[in-house]
Amino acid sequence: MTSLIALGILTLTAILLLVISLVTRNSNPRFREIPALTRLIRTLGLSVEDGKRLHISLGHGSLLDERGGSAFAGLAALRIISEKTSVSDMPSVASAGDPALGLLTQDTIQAGYQAAGVEELYVPTTSRVTGLTPFSYVAGAMHIASNENVSTNIMIGHFGAEAGLLADISDRDYVTLIGASDNLAGQSVLYASTQDALIGEELFATGAYLGAGTSHSASLTVQDILRWLIIITLLGGVVFKLFARAL
Amino acid sequence: MRVFTAVIAIAVGLMVLFGYFFAQFTDIQTLLLNWAIILAGVASLVGIFNLIAVHTDKVRRAEKGSVYSALLVIALVATFVFGLILRPQHQVMQVLLNGIILPVEATLMGLLTVTLLYAAIRLLRRHADVMSIFFIITAVLIFLGSATLPFGDVPLFGTLIRPWVSQIWALGGARGILIGVALGTLVTGLRVLFGIDRPYGGK
Numbered sequence: 001m002t003s004l005i006a007l008g009i010l011t012l013t014a015i016l017l018l019v020i021s022l023v024t025r026n027s028n029p030r031f032r033e034i035p036a037l038t039r040l041i042r043t044l045g046l047s048v049e050d051g052k053r054l055h056i057s058l059g060h061g062s063l064l065d066e067r068g069g070s071a072f073a074g075l076a077a078l079r080i081i082s083e084k085t086s087v088s089d090m091p092s093v094a095s096a097g098d099p100a101l102g103l104l105t106q107d108t109i110q111a112g113y114q115a116a117g118v119e120e121l122y123v124p125t126t127s128r129v130t131g132l133t134p135f136s137y138v139a140g141a142m143h144i145a146s147n148e149n150v151s152t153n154i155m156i157g158h159f160g161a162e163a164g165l166l167a168d169i170s171d172r173d174y175v176t177l178i179g180a181s182d183n184l185a186g187q188s189v190l191y192a193s194t195q196d197a198l199i200g201e202e203l204f205a206t207g208a209y210l211g212a213g214t215s216h217s218a219s220l221t222v223q224d225i226l227r228w229l230i231i232i233t234l235l236g237g238v239v240f241k242l243f244a245r246a247l
Numbered sequence: 248m249r250v251f252t253a254v255i256a257i258a259v260g261l262m263v264l265f266g267y268f269f270a271q272f273t274d275i276q277t278l279l280l281n282w283a284i285i286l287a288g289v290a291s292l293v294g295i296f297n298l299i300a301v302h303t304d305k306v307r308r309a310e311k312g313s314v315y316s317a318l319l320v321i322a323l324v325a326t327f328v329f330g331l332i333l334r335p336q337h338q339v340m341q342v343l344l345n346g347i348i349l350p351v352e353a354t355l356m357g358l359l360t361v362t363l364l365y366a367a368i369r370l371l372r373r374h375a376d377v378m379s380i381f382f383i384i385t386a387v388l389i390f391l392g393s394a395t396l397p398f399g400d401v402p403l404f405g406t407l408i409r410p411w412v413s414q415i416w417a418l419g420g421a422r423g424i425l426i427g428v429a430l431g432t433l434v435t436g437l438r439v440l441f442g443i444d445r446p447y448g449g450k
Contacts, residue, residue: 069432099294129294175273200424204431
């Protein structure tokens with residue numbers, strides 16, 4: 001029964017995603033304002049002008065489990081960021097705490113340079129695997145944040161409480177920090193340590209806000225529809241239980 | 248080439264997904280997941296080579312902090328060689344693990360505690376709003392209900408207020424956030440599965 005429900009939700013989501021992507025492919029999406037993402041968009045332009053680099057941390061989410069979702073969302077954002085900052089004197093640096101994610105990071109940055117038409121400027125060492133455990137990864141990422149002329153740290157991916165260390169080093173070096181994690185502990189630490197943290201599903205909106213394409217904005221619409229369906233189901237369940245008890 | 252990689256990724260993704268719902272695909276799903284685990288192991292080696300390449304490059308260019316980079320490369324190579332010769336279960340390797348790696352991670356954990364305390368103190372300077380006040384009140388209530396105090400438990404906190412806050416309000420909020428994350432993960436996964444997002448194969 002559970003697998004049937006899961007299959008139903010999956011099929012419904014797939015159909016909604018395809019239909020909404022097709023219907024809205026020529027329209028101009030409008031989003032509500034998310035301060036962290038507004039700041040991120042502003043940062044992209046400023047980094048090219050002031051000759052400093054961006055550091056994009058993609059966390060230590062494995063691609064073989066459920067943490068892969070946040071890693072893929074981070075890669076989608078990285079693709080846009082690398083394309084927009086590829087002509088900067090100081091190229092953006094990306095760090096990952098999972099080897100497979102590190103490989104995809106290299107591919108994604110290279111794709112961004114190719115899309116901008118400056119593939120010859122791509123430097124393979126701008127994407128790095130800094131450690132294979134959460135703390136060793138963050139220790140390596142802290143080194144990049146404080147020693148490589150970074151103006152903004154962008155954390156998008158799977159981070160636990162160790163995100164606090166990266167947030168602290170950014171604070172001490174007056175580096176802007178934009179943080180998003182799919183992990184509850186990571187989210188609460190980022191909320192307490194940063195000016196603007198992305199909470200919950202806002203992490204998955206990054207691509208759409210950066211202009212990654214119709215499919216990303218369609219994804220937000222699908223998420224909204226599914227959220228309303230869940231709310232209706234929960235409320236329906238409560239009402240049904242109340243009536244069943246009364247009868 | 249890009250189309251070829253996309254076809255392989257989509258086909259493998261669909262077969263693994265079908266394995267969760269249809270018994271006919273279970274064997275191929277297991278096989279593909281085993282291959283993925285082997286590839287992840289190989290990727291670990293590639294990741295380590297990337298780490299070595301980045302840090303040897305820093306040493307070569309005598310960048311700021313290159314001493315630490317040299318130390319990292321030497322320690323990494325030494326651990327790798329000793330691990331290959333002696334095997335991970337050997338006493339020397341256990342001493343390396345228990346005497347260096349675990350204490351270093353524990354130190355970072357200790358440092359994190361101080362960092363988080365500092366972040367909590369500075370929270371209201373960053374966001375002077377209702378959400379931050381609720382955040383701090385919730386944290387204080389949970390601490391008062393769970394901390395071991397010299398004069399014993401605070402009446403009602405451990406037995407009534409902490410469970411009420413953590414099991415009803417905090418758990419409800421956490422579930423809401425996790426549902427949002429799950430929906431985001433689902434849609435992102437489908438985008439990758441359909442080949443709309445292709446973080447592989449270049450271009």
